[in-house]
Amino acid sequence: MNILQSFTNVALVGTIFLSGMVTTGCAADSMMKDKTMTKEAPAFNDLEIAHIAYTAGALDIRYAHLALALSENPEVKKFAELMIRDHTAINNKALALVKKLNITPQDNAMSQQLVKGGEDILKEFSQLRGNDFSKRYAANELGYHTLVVKTIDETFLKIAQNEELKTLLRGANKTFKVHQGHAETMNANAEKL
């Protein structure tokens, strides 16, 4: 199963926030790896990785807002608040890097799959209440963070070219690993509900 299929299966929801950002400049030229330079082109260039990472963060924020609206479980609410706070901070960091490098992240198949698949899960979430919502949200958050951590470690950090992007990804993934731990606990507790 490739990364795209995995993300689709987790059914994440998101919105593209990066359209209309600053125009592509010289930094973008150095940031984007020319696929023709290697025999086998990497799955994603840096601009696409930046877009995917931001989109994934944005969609988890959307999930969290829904959780705050629909769940009455204190642990779920606390987790959702954490997701909003931390993912917003990381995405703001990403936006600052985008501005600094004067680049425009590129929409791509994975970002589009994130949005498309996510709309379905958003609809599903909106039909759930109480413990049913909490269980589904907790399970999805665990799946989401497990996959994000794995994808960054095993794929994005290996193919990203720009050092500042890699630093951002490493820092972000430390956060996501902490979130994964919280999600494991939340999910285990939710299964007892």
Added chain:
Amino acid sequence: MTGIFGGEVVAQTASLPQRHVVEIRDFAFQPPHIVVEPGDTVVWINKDFVPHFVSLVDGKWQSNLLEENQSWKLLVKEAGFFNYECVFHPEMTGKVISSDEHTRTHSQH
């Protein structure tokens, strides 16, 4: 100061308030344990991307919300053991040990 045998002289001097720095980095307080005296100041500086919120476990004192590179300082007024954590990420824990000694040993060279 060098003694007559060329050794280092260790003098007991009156304690002056000290400033201790705890960095918040990679979801940990570094150093996790610090020893201070009443009257000292402890400064927490957040070096992570995400916000943290330092709080004594019993809630007796709390920091402000600390965004990246923001700091918060605490004047330690009393002796005791103070276990603290990040409210947002409670797996992050640290300890301030405030001794009640009124002198501090200084090495003079």
